[in-house]
Amino acid sequence: MKKFWDNPDGAGQLRGSAGEGARATRVPDSFEIGPVRIAPATVLAPMAGVTDTVFRRFIRNLGGCGLIMTEFTSADGVLRAKDQKAKRYLHFYADEHPISAQLFGSDPQVMAEAARIVEGLGFDLVDLNLGCPAKKVVKCNGGSGLLRDLPRIGGIFEAVRKAVTIPFTVKFRAGWNDEEIVCVELAKMAEDCGLCAVALHARTREQGYSGNARWEWIAAIKDAVRIPVIGNGDIRTPEDACAMVAATGCDAVMIGRTAPANPWIFRQIEQYGEWLTRGHVGTDALALPLERSSTVAYDEPSEADRYEMIRTYFRMLIEEELPDATGKMKQFASWFTHGVPGGAALRKAIYDSKTAPDILTRVEEFFDARLASAVTI
Numbered sequence: 001m002k003k004f005w006d007n008p009d010g011a012g013q014l015r016g017s018a019g020e021g022a023r024a025t026r027v028p029d030s031f032e033i034g035p036v037r038i039a040p041a042t043v044l045a046p047m048a049g050v051t052d053t054v055f056r057r058f059i060r061n062l063g064g065c066g067l068i069m070t071e072f073t074s075a076d077g078v079l080r081a082k083d084q085k086a087k088r089y090l091h092f093y094a095d096e097h098p099i100s101a102q103l104f105g106s107d108p109q110v111m112a113e114a115a116r117i118v119e120g121l122g123f124d125l126v127d128l129n130l131g132c133p134a135k136k137v138v139k140c141n142g143g144s145g146l147l148r149d150l151p152r153i154g155g156i157f158e159a160v161r162k163a164v165t166i167p168f169t170v171k172f173r174a175g176w177n178d179e180e181i182v183c184v185e186l187a188k189m190a191e192d193c194g195l196c197a198v199a200l201h202a203r204t205r206e207q208g209y210s211g212n213a214r215w216e217w218i219a220a221i222k223d224a225v226r227i228p229v230i231g232n233g234d235i236r237t238p239e240d241a242c243a244m245v246a247a248t249g250c251d252a253v254m255i256g257r258t259a260p261a262n263p264w265i266f267r268q269i270e271q272y273g274e275w276l277t278r279g280h281v282g283t284d285a286l287a288l289p290l291e292r293s294s295t296v297a298y299d300e301p302s303e304a305d306r307y308e309m310i311r312t313y314f315r316m317l318i319e320e321e322l323p324d325a326t327g328k329m330k331q332f333a334s335w336f337t338h339g340v341p342g343g344a345a346l347r348k349a350i351y352d353s354k355t356a357p358d359i360l361t362r363v364e365e366f367f368d369a370r371l372a373s374a375v376t377i
Helices: 010-018 053-062 075-079 084-089 108-121 143-148 150-163 183-192 215-224 238-248 265-279 303-320 325-336 343-352 356-376
Strands: 023-025 031-033 036-038 042-044 099-104 125-130 168-173 197-201 229-232 252-255 287-289
Touching: 023 238, 042 265, 053 265, 053 303, 075 084, 075 099, 075 108, 099 108, 108 125, 108 150, 125 143, 125 150, 143 150, 143 168, 150 168, 150 183, 168 183, 183 197, 183 215, 197 215, 215 229, 215 238, 229 238, 238 252, 238 265, 252 265, 303 325, 303 356, 325 343, 325 356, 343 356
Parallel strands: 042 252, 099 125, 125 168, 168 197, 197 229, 229 252
Antiparallel strands: 023 287, 031 036
16 A cells, blocks of 8 residues: 555546536435445445454444445455464454455355355455455456456356355456456446446556546446446545546445545545535535535544544554554554644654554653643643
8 A cells, every 4th residue: 555645636637527517426325235225325445454343443433434344355364264364354343334345366166155254254245356456466366366367257256146145246446457448348247247336446457556546437337337336546535535426427435545544534525415415405415516615514633633533543453452553553653643743753753662552652642742732822
């Protein structure tokens, strides 16, 4: 994952393609994946090293996220009884519903058996990862590495669909590169094989996380299939989420890298939709000019809010007793303290700490001093 964005504003992409008259459509209040109702129509993307049970519950408690997903998990690892990492990835609590387990692998029968285990664990949905661009995954024919083998993907679709009764979905990229775009064909195949929804990260495997997400590919899939389409890529603000819905007609939006840097993004999208509706009672409440100011459309976190957010997440990590809690704290410190005055000093104090409790103490000391100073002034 990259922390910083390499590409321009996603909403600007819509303005450029649709002209000055482009209008923003609010993100839907809900959508359905098979019998599972997702409300609101927002999804936390599966992210390796990020979307463990602590972060998922943390996002859920902040509000506004309709569906959460596990880190992508090896189907082979699920079948190995001694694979502790897979067990940890698939651990979840009752308050995480609705929740989807994401699996990766290339053997149809292994994928099918892993999906059965996932269903038995009580997950609401199971998802196939065809998007991960990491070399170590691709070289094993996992993730986006399968995008060059549609017949094998079809075999996986059919095997998993026969193995489980819970909704089966797939998240994929547009293709291997710009010369091998397969997203529309893949979406149609998913629908024909009985999958319940598709999610497109509108980049190629070759792009990785750089360049622009090509929202027109999401729109093309939406035109080609009847099952729900989830759009992913370049959503950094509530305005971006609305712009994607307006540009593509997608049924829901999925947010990945923005979530660790701004965990409030889901709640802000929900607030923005409510603001759009309230501001245009008696008119077309679902369509507003993109250029309209949103300064009062949704809450921006205060420094006290950010302190409470960091402290809450770090305490949850300690309480969960994760083996890598200290590493997680240091990983998230760069995201959580981005934009905080004096954040560099706090990050250094966190990086220099040896234990999770020490890190929490440094955080509390830093913010207590800042907030006390603000009150004095």
